[in-house]
Amino acid sequence: MLRRWWDVLRAWPYTFGVALAAGIGITALVLSAQLGIALKDPEGFLGPAYVRLPVMGLAFFALGVVPAAIRRAGWRHAFRGAREIVRDEWTWGRVAHIATGLLTFYICYVAYRNIKGFLPVLREGVNFDTMLSRWDYWLMFGNHPADVMHSLLGTGISAQVLATVYVSYLMLIPITLAAFLVLNRDYTLGAWYATALSLNWVLGTASYYIFPSLGPTYSNATLFDDLPTTGVTQLQESLFINAAQNYEDPTGAPIWGIAAFASLHVSVTFTAVLFFQRTDQPRYLQITAWVYFVLTVIATIYFGWHFIADDIAGAFIGWLAVALGGWATGNGFWHQRHHKLQLTAEGDSDPASDSDTLANPA
Template sequence: MVGRWWSVLRAWPYTFGVALAAGVGITAIVLSTHLGIALKDPDGFLGPAYVRLPLIGLAFFALGVLPSAIRRAGWRHTGRGIRDIVRDEWTWGRVGHIATGLITFYICYVSYRNIKGFLPVLREGVNFDTMLSRWDYWLMFGHHPADLLHDLLGTSISAQVLATVYVSYLMLIPITLGAFLVLNRDYTLGAWYATSLSLNWVLGAASYYIFPSLGPTYSNATLFDELPTTGVTQLQESLFVNAAQNYEDPTAAPIWGIAAFASLHVSVTFTAVLFFQRTDQPRFVQVAAWVYFVLTVIATIYFGWHFIADDVAGAFIGWISVALAGWATGNGFWHQRHHKIQLTAEGDSEAASGSDTLANPA
């Protein structure tokens, strides 16, 4: 009986994701009420997340529909082509699945940011930077990892390149989410990715409370004095100012943004790498994702955001997120699935016939 009900629940690929969002959202609300610190919506690229995500979704909708509409009806009748495509392919079920993925991601992300923001209050005086630094020193045979990278890569062009990679993460993740939610007819694919990313936020927030830490750039700042001004160093300075305001009055300060263990930059980019591989995306996409991941890992150490253990833990969170989300959405994980994106209006009758199916296609 229980097994049958569980099968029914898993028939909708967002059951687990919605439950996860509800759980972490309620947790954030309870903590906010208990501490007397209002929930805040974190700002980011193109404004708050509730503005950013719908805009990205609409942009990918246009990207998927406009070229096909022009091919179908010609430039002069683009409007008619758009109407035909929307009528034939954009069911309310499809729109509902996209909206569910965006909302699930949004709730988990905003809750994660706020729960992370409560760290200095709930874990006041607890800090593992000394322990994590000693591990780094031992692993690198008596050297600081950041020093070795500065000597190996230099502190001029390399710093600018790595800073660009690190900061670009802020917009690449919602963009890839929008792509897999909007530009694909297999609902379970978008659900898998949205749930994987959401799990990153939840597991990452939990890891912050297990080993509260600031990271090398805040606990041993002299190691990074030679680095030039970049987008990363400016971000670090901004977070330092926010931290000082939080220590003075957490109820009025911006969201606390400093936490080292585990690295969510590493976990989320590793999630993308594994997801692209498991869903058999084009080879150039997989290679680009691996290169981006490696550069991100280097950047986290180079700029002092994280210790080595933070990155290892981040990779584990990324792996478990993809595996668990794959199972929860009916996609599996251990066996590679051919789930390349099927664009909205390519006339693929097989894909179209499965576009309204809530269960994972065989």
């Protein structure tokens, strides 16, 4: 009987992800109770995460169904075509898998943001900025990496471009998650991506507590005096104000958002790059992801968010998250899998094949 339940748990691609979300969620609740600091929902693009994630899911649902309905029944009978597609392809099992992926990501992200917010209380007075800065200085042969970047790229249009790339991360990652959860009939694909992204939050949280640091822009702000005002500048100022409020009253201030080691901008974008490659996504998507990743790495140094060691550690976390996520969802990692997005089943095999995928995700 026990073996049977174990086989069932292994067959479900979200077993590991749900356990991960439960673990970090409970940890956040316990720490919140012990410290007397209420849990907060981090707000962002389109409002709180519990609003924007379902909205994105519904948007991609419409993107997957409406064009196919028009192709199937024409403009005049598009509603009938959409109803047929939903009836044939959108089972409750498929909806449950999408909801599980979004919920797993949401719980891990909110818990990560809150546990990160407890840093100044739990690791008070511990700071590794001096050590990380010395490593940077040594790695760049007696130069500050930011100075090198500013000299090579200038501080004009390049600052605006890099700022746009850096800030766009806040909405692009949830968008890609919603796309892979909704626009594919292979449940394990969305589970792999959702689990990998969730692992980034958990592993990143651990790295923050191992090497608490603020980053060059906060520990050596004069290096960035020549940069123009951008979206990144406004974000950095906002985080600085939140930090000052946390030092005065951590129970009533917004969530603390400053942490340098490791760079989760780098880890999450590297996760996306590796995931697109391992699942054999279209070449243009892989190239775009690589370009975006490289620009993100440059931006983290250019604006002083991170030290070089932060980015190296972030890349390692991204690789580990994809590897563990692939193993946990039955997809493996070392062998390339062909998992291109499929909007609908038209022209494909019987939709019932989804149940076969669920029963044998590997």
